[in-house]
Amino acid sequence: MEDFEQPVLSVRKINKQYGGGCASCRGPEARGLLKNYCPVCGTVYACRNISFEVYAGEILGVVGESGSGKSTMMECLYFDQEVSSGEAYIHSYKNGKANVFAESSQQKRYLRNHFLGKVYQNPLLSLKMNFSSIGNIAEKLIAAGNRNVKVMESRGKELLEHVNIPLYRMKEAPKNFSGGMQQRVQIAKALSNNPPLLLLDEVTTGLDLSVQASVLDLIKTIQRELKISMVIVSHDLGVIRMLADRTIVMLDGRIIEHGLTDQILEDPQHGYTQKLVQSLL
Template sequence: MFEKPSLSVRNLEKQFGEGCPNCNDASNRFLEKNYCPVCGTVYACQNVSFDLYPGEILGVVGESGSGKSTMMQCLYFDLEVTSGEAYIQVEEWQAKNLFSLSSQQKRFIRNHHYGMVYQNPIRGLKMDVSSIGNIAEKLIAAGSRNVSEMERVGGALLESVQIPLNRRKEEPRNFSGGMQQRVQIAKALSNNPPVLFLDEVTTGLDLSVQANVLDLIKQIQRELGISMLVVSHDLAVIKMLADRTIVMLNGAIIEEGLTDQVLEDPQHSYTQQLVYSLL
């Protein structure tokens, strides 16, 4: 792993609220969990730093409210960060802090270099547009104009995620949760992104459907070598997918390492609780 990271994140901070003398100083904050009892400010992400390497699946695990999904939304520009830096290993952008780009430049990064699969498919798909139309929308945003080429690419992607040929022009609202997630994955892959974000993608799915989605994600990693950031509260999902794992609590990273190492020999008391609850 001596390659340059596909994505580097340094000192990402996200707070909800103005802060006050009790909590403004990062080195001397008095919080209850990640919440200031004086002014009510929530520190959803605190000094989050990590690297995501080419072809790697990096797992992010933590309980509800630990900051993992907020971090993901900041990286995908769904939320503005309070402060911090992020760099992507793409020639024209590699020296630029992604968080400081204009909204137009951020949209370009999303359309050309990022893919996102949300926990709720309603956030990632237009439910009243055909499955292949959803993919075409992403391709158009990335600059495609050739209709027959978009149909070819869209068809190939839907085939790769096992959506039947006769349902490609059907709207996702008619699909099961597992099929909706597969369409979302196909859409996210349509611009050949070097970085793919997956936010709680198996939550709410039946166990057999979960297994199919997880198998698909592993297959994509093997065949395409995309770097993936996978957020989950489910350690079993992280164990199956992730090469390395970050553990978050109260907005901060409290432990990180190779997934087997973190799960077999957890150092932090919170990680120990998480692991023992899985056993």
């Protein structure tokens, strides 16, 4: 039974910078910064003091323009990049007491394979395009220690059916699939080990509108049926409005506004968020 009072994920003051910084841009004020870039030393502060929680069965939306730090934050959460500083705790891992960023590379692989799933904007980052679709799912199961071929085949079929990929195409390589079908295979792979947390980064960008709608419907269905927690990044407020319970708004590497999605869309407080909402109307 899930503890709905306890966050599935707690993130505390994530910082990610590219460059060493200098007297002009270091420190809490960082007066020398041009947005999140230091023109003196060239350091880019991609994420600055990012903190939030994700609760059981919740979808947290992350919205902001290109370069706001959304995707960098997601890469840090999935260990695709190292954070410069900060902490993150997964409630079901070591009783939520271990800062996952401080764990060894071996433990981080374990976390990726057992506690996290990620769906990338570009399927090439997740899928082996020449493997079969069911083979891609098996790869994640094998990484988590599964060695039973029948169990893996059964799980792969179950997941492909769940994401509406016809089973007669399960031996087909994703390179033969449309963009929407590739995203569905990615989602199936990410779900293979029943992770408590799913990270989705711009999963509908570049898809036709009708395909976008079907992928969003699938995400909604998965969340409702599996009660899985999700963090979904998008620059499209329409996607966030459809999916997210709560939303954080990022600009220049910082969170500038957060709250219930309805509240942010109906009564935005920050000038940038107001412009975003106006662009949706």
